[in-house]
Amino acid sequence: MNLERAEILARLIVRKHLSPAWRFAWHNGTTCAGICSFDTKTILLSKGITAVTPARYVRWTVLHEVAHALTSREKAHHGERWAEKCRELGCPDREGLTPHEDRLRELARKKARVK
Numbered sequence: 001m002n003l004e005r006a007e008i009l010a011r012l013i014v015r016k017h018l019s020p021a022w023r024f025a026w027h028n029g030t031t032c033a034g035i036c037s038f039d040t041k042t043i044l045l046s047k048g049i050t051a052v053t054p055a056r057y058v059r060w061t062v063l064h065e066v067a068h069a070l071t072s073r074e075k076a077h078h079g080e081r082w083a084e085k086c087r088e089l090g091c092p093d094r095e096g097l098t099p100h101e102d103r104l105r106e107l108a109r110k111k112a113r114v115k
């Protein structure tokens with residue numbers, strides 16, 4: 001997905017579902033497509049992985065992290081409260097978002113090496 005459009009989408013989703021204390025930012029890793037940082041109240045997307053991921057899955061990734069932000073007190077990372085929140089938000093209630101996730105990571109790493 002185009003990174004500018006992804007950023008607009010992510011900011012809209014964060015603003016819609018989370019308190020104004022939360023913000024969006026990019027990260028440069030290629031291991032996690034998305035990160036929810038409670039310390040800095042930030043939802044982060046991987047630049048490299050986002051660039052090679054179809055828009056629908058990018059949207060799901062943001063919602064997945066928003067579900068973490070909304071169920072912060074839950075002990076189990078991907079537990080029942082989190083899964084319920086995912087269903088409420090309209091994204092898959094499981095960890096892997098796409099059947100091609102490993103391939104997308106590999107593609108992002110390859111691109112990063114070329115630059």
Ligand SMILES: [Zn+2]
Nearest residue numbers: 064068078095
């Ligand atoms: Zn997760």
